[in-house]
Amino acid sequence: MVLTLYGGPKTRASLPRWYMEEKDISYQLIELDHRKGENYNTEFLAINPFGKLPTLIDSSISMPNGEPLTLFESGAILLHLAEQYSEDIQTIEHKALTSQWLQFANSTLSIALFVPRHREKEFPHLMKELDRQLETGQPLVGNIWGAADCAIQAYLAYLPLMFPQIDLTPYPSIRTTIKHVERRPAYRKAMGNLR
Numbered sequence: 001m002v003l004t005l006y007g008g009p010k011t012r013a014s015l016p017r018w019y020m021e022e023k024d025i026s027y028q029l030i031e032l033d034h035r036k037g038e039n040y041n042t043e044f045l046a047i048n049p050f051g052k053l054p055t056l057i058d059s060s061i062s063m064p065n066g067e068p069l070t071l072f073e074s075g076a077i078l079l080h081l082a083e084q085y086s087e088d089i090q091t092i093e094h095k096a097l098t099s100q101w102l103q104f105a106n107s108t109l110s111i112a113l114f115v116p117r118h119r120e121k122e123f124p125h126l127m128k129e130l131d132r133q134l135e136t137g138q139p140l141v142g143n144i145w146g147a148a149d150c151a152i153q154a155y156l157a158y159l160p161l162m163f164p165q166i167d168l169t170p171y172p173s174i175r176t177t178i179k180h181v182e183r184r185p186a187y188r189k190a191m192g193n194l195r
Contacts, residue, residue, distance in 0.1 A: 003027040003085075005077075006044065006055040008034050012074035012106075013054035014191050019078055019150045021186035025085045048072050056080070075102035078147040088146030097141045101148035109155050113163070127171050130156070134173040157181045157191075 003020070007013020008031050020027050032038040032053060040051045047070060048055040056077045061069040061084075071077050079095075079102055082088040089095045109130075112122040130152070133140070140148040157178050159166060168175050181187050 002060045004057040008032045011053040015074040016077040018190035075106045082147040105151035131171040131173045
């Protein structure tokens with residue numbers, strides 16, 4: 001197997017896993033339970049000294065030291081998968097925009113969702129603009145569903161699961177996006193039975 005994804009329950013490994021399922025990219029999944037500290041065992045720390053999940057090993061690419069390419073951080077993994085194993089990124093503009101959306105999802109949007117003081121302050125503005133961006137139902141970058149869509153849609157799909165008290169009525173495009181995401185077989189496979 002060329003790609004090995006290390007992940008576990010309730011980690012951002014679900015993002016690259018969903019992407020690979022959606023794009024029919026073959027991979028091996030090795031699950032580590034971070035709640036039990038399995039990501040800090042000696043074997044895994046030799047792969048990723050930070051002990052963070054997700055981690056991807058791409059054995060088709062050798063580093064200068066002869067070791068296979070090893071990446072951590074879901075955004076970096078998604079960008080690599082999009083460039084190497086998909087048709088998402090056709091131009092330098094696609095790469096730049098995909099990188100922008102991945103960083104937005106994993107920093108700006110993530111903080112606005114999961115840090116309470118930011119949720120109160122930034123959430124309404126971000127949701128209003130995201131709702132506008134999603135109105136057309138088109139991919140965020142280029143003409144096909146890609147890494148940018150995966151990251152943004154995954155975070156949006158977390159909303160009804162983790163924050164059912166948040167009223168999404170003012171954001172019809174976001175509600176529609178969430179419904180579409182929840183029906184995607186690859187999403188359901190990657191995320192498991194979250195409901």
